Amino acid sequence: MRPEPLLSIRNLRTRFKTYEGMVTAVDRLSLDVHRGETLGVVGESGCGKSVTALSILRLLPSPPAEIQGEILFEGTNILDLTPDRIRQIRGNAISIIFQEPLTSLNPVLTIGEQISEAIRLHQGVTRQEAWKRAVEMLELVQIPSPDARAHEYPHQLSGGMRQRAMIAMALSCRPQLLLADEPTTALDVTIQAQIIDLMVRLKEEFRTSIVLITHNLGLIAGMARRVVVMYLGKMVEEAPVKDLFREPLHPYTQGLLESIPWIGQKLKTGKRLLREIPGIVPNPLEMPEGCRFHPRCPRVMEVCRKEEPPLKELNGGRKVLCWLWN
Amino acid sequence: MVAGKFSAGYGTDGGNSLALLEVHNLRKDFPVRKGLFSGTRGSIRAVDGVDFELREGETLGLVGESGCGKTTVARCLLRLIEPTEGEVLFEGEDLLKMDREALRKVRARFQIIFQDPYSSLNPRMNVGEIIAEPLRNHTRSSRGEIRDRVCFLMEKVGLHPEQARRYPHEFSGGQRQRIGIARALALNPRVIICDEPVSALDVSIQAQVINLLVQLQEEMGLSYLFIAHDLSVVEHISNRVAVMYLGRIVELATDQELYRNPQHPYTQALLSAVPVPDPEVQQRRIVLQGDVPSPLNPPSGCGFHTRCPERIDLCTNEVPAFRDLGNGHWAACHLR
Numbered sequence: 001m002r003p004e005p006l007l008s009i010r011n012l013r014t015r016f017k018t019y020e021g022m023v024t025a026v027d028r029l030s031l032d033v034h035r036g037e038t039l040g041v042v043g044e045s046g047c048g049k050s051v052t053a054l055s056i057l058r059l060l061p062s063p064p065a066e067i068q069g070e071i072l073f074e075g076t077n078i079l080d081l082t083p084d085r086i087r088q089i090r091g092n093a094i095s096i097i098f099q100e101p102l103t104s105l106n107p108v109l110t111i112g113e114q115i116s117e118a119i120r121l122h123q124g125v126t127r128q129e130a131w132k133r134a135v136e137m138l139e140l141v142q143i144p145s146p147d148a149r150a151h152e153y154p155h156q157l158s159g160g161m162r163q164r165a166m167i168a169m170a171l172s173c174r175p176q177l178l179l180a181d182e183p184t185t186a187l188d189v190t191i192q193a194q195i196i197d198l199m200v201r202l203k204e205e206f207r208t209s210i211v212l213i214t215h216n217l218g219l220i221a222g223m224a225r226r227v228v229v230m231y232l233g234k235m236v237e238e239a240p241v242k243d244l245f246r247e248p249l250h251p252y253t254q255g256l257l258e259s260i261p262w263i264g265q266k267l268k269t270g271k272r273l274l275r276e277i278p279g280i281v282p283n284p285l286e287m288p289e290g291c292r293f294h295p296r297c298p299r300v301m302e303v304c305r306k307e308e309p310p311l312k313e314l315n316g317g318r319k320v321l322c323w324l325w326n
Numbered sequence: 327m328v329a330g331k332f333s334a335g336y337g338t339d340g341g342n343s344l345a346l347l348e349v350h351n352l353r354k355d356f357p358v359r360k361g362l363f364s365g366t367r368g369s370i371r372a373v374d375g376v377d378f379e380l381r382e383g384e385t386l387g388l389v390g391e392s393g394c395g396k397t398t399v400a401r402c403l404l405r406l407i408e409p410t411e412g413e414v415l416f417e418g419e420d421l422l423k424m425d426r427e428a429l430r431k432v433r434a435r436f437q438i439i440f441q442d443p444y445s446s447l448n449p450r451m452n453v454g455e456i457i458a459e460p461l462r463n464h465t466r467s468s469r470g471e472i473r474d475r476v477c478f479l480m481e482k483v484g485l486h487p488e489q490a491r492r493y494p495h496e497f498s499g500g501q502r503q504r505i506g507i508a509r510a511l512a513l514n515p516r517v518i519i520c521d522e523p524v525s526a527l528d529v530s531i532q533a534q535v536i537n538l539l540v541q542l543q544e545e546m547g548l549s550y551l552f553i554a555h556d557l558s559v560v561e562h563i564s565n566r567v568a569v570m571y572l573g574r575i576v577e578l579a580t581d582q583e584l585y586r587n588p589q590h591p592y593t594q595a596l597l598s599a600v601p602v603p604d605p606e607v608q609q610r611r612i613v614l615q616g617d618v619p620s621p622l623n624p625p626s627g628c629g630f631h632t633r634c635p636e637r638i639d640l641c642t643n644e645v646p647a648f649r650d651l652g653n654g655h656w657a658a659c660h661l662r
């Protein structure tokens with residue numbers, strides 16, 4: 001028997017009321033995050049991966065959002081907590097890194113002030129002590145001359161530096177769970193490599209569990225141990241990372257893996273054309289009947305058009321939402 | 327002047343195809359103003375002496391990180407911004423010496439596709455009008471001819487001609503990029519600059535647009551200057567690749583040469599940093615220290631020396647020459 005997971009999401013459904021109707025961004029999602037592991041969540045825009053992260057931290061205003069289901073963090077349902085209690089968890093036991101550090105850092109506070117604010121709030125230490133720890137955190141994320149940098153404002157730092165500051169802030173209270181929402185997407189390749197290295201190192205040091213949300217399969221392959229693939233609000237596949245890349249089961253995952261070019265591929269296969277997933281992601285207001293992927297699926301069957309497939313559990317911790325496996 | 331220096335051909339494998347576009351010593355300085363009234367205080371050298379050629383029917387990839395000057399190069403070539411210095415020879419004629427009318431005529435055969443399909447289409451024009459605009463401006467076609475040509479182009483890029491009356495906001499990102507491609511194709515160009523054409527798109531849509539570009543190239547004999555920061559996409563589509571850093575091309579070679587046998591330490595680090603979509607591969611990343619220096623205050627000597635793991639004393643003093651290493655492989659590094 002595995003130990004109890006750190007985070008356990010059961011039947012999460014997040015919907016938004018819009019003028020055109022109800023949009024279901026996340027639909028009956030269930031997943032577990034175990035202690036010390038990195039869970040990758042992969043999918044294209046609109047698949048609900050960011051909304052999942054925001055739902056976990058209750059960062060979605062309600063209305064327009066409606067959240068149902070259970071989000072158990074160490075056994076307590078986050079969705080039942082009072083605003084005061086959730087504030088004690090946010091930034092403390094669970095923290096988040098956003099994609100765009102320039103818009104998610106406060107432009108009128110210095111980096112040092114922002115980091116020490118979180119430390120003061122959650123650890124009840126003095127201003128001086130909090131500042132000292134903030135500088136230590138900046139040093140830990142390898143920002144050169146952290147003493148001076150702590151006095152600077154976000155716009156004075158480069159993109160990579162800002163993302164480091166963001167990580168310093170997220171980790172300043174030693175969270176048990178870190179939600180990383182596209183942490184390197186806005187960064188250049190060489191800076192991305194620095195941030196990945198940093199995250200891997202800090203994860204070992206702090207024994208933090210990470211939920212890595214990204215569209216970049218290369219990043220998933222390098223960092224995650226288990227992967228959840230999402231499409232239009234649904235989890236369509238879950239698997240250990242090696243199995244997912246070696247033998248993807250869902251036609252969407254297969255299409256996704258085959259449609260990305262990788263270095264050396266053209267030389268190996270001699271093909272100038274990539275395999276593509278036909279069509280476009282449907283409008284969430286006009287969700288297809290049956291399986292949501294069926295209008296784009298190369299292996300579509302009659303049943304797929306009419307009925308939604310059940311989530312099938314297979315050996316080796318694999319799950320797939322597809323009629324081919326039922 | 328035209329042939330001379332380039333007869334060997336930067337990074338070609340001695341191919342015999344013609345150079346459609348030759349760029350010599352292209353420079354672009356942007357003035358920097360301190361305050362509203364105080365006038366110019368120095369300048370940023372965004373592009374610092376770039377040379378390359380684009381041959382008939384080929385795709386030349388131009389890669390580099392943000393701020394390296396790749397988009398500025400694209401805009402200078404078409405004179406969407408005026409370069410400070412240099413020569414841009416298109417079919418042997420220097421674009422930088424042309425008057426407005428001559429330039430307008432050349433642009434019919436020399437087109438561009440932009441990165442952001444959201445801001446590069448006029449929201450007040452419907453798709454039919456957007457695609458027809460170059461035809462109206464450059465040809466004397468009748469209404470009927472224009473309508474037929476628009477239908478033909480829309481089908482060519484995978485859109486339904488019935489959608490011609492719709493407006494850009496009714497389309498997804500990938501479809502908008504198709505509209506931009508149709509507009510670029512309207513006048514049968516020979517060269518298209520693709521400035522990050524797929525980086526705003528989702529993975530599954532990216533493959534569709536790349537395939538479309540490859541098919542159009544084969545059908546219509548187009549030449550592409552393909553600008554992107556994603557190295558795997560560039561490798562996939564290009565015949566030759568140029569790597570830019572701080573306004574200069576630091577390496578140029580055929581795609582195979584560049585990816586199998588990168589010579590410049592920057593190219594090596596860049597390639598090693600690309601995440602490999604295979605969990606069984608243990609990646610050995612060369613992690614560069616620090617950030618790209620500000621072009622406002624560029625380092626002396628080799629622009630890369632502040633981050634280079636192989637730096638020697640010479641690098642801090644002297645700008646390395648862009649040298650042929652054989653097999654059409656060029657690099658600007660003192661150590662090679």
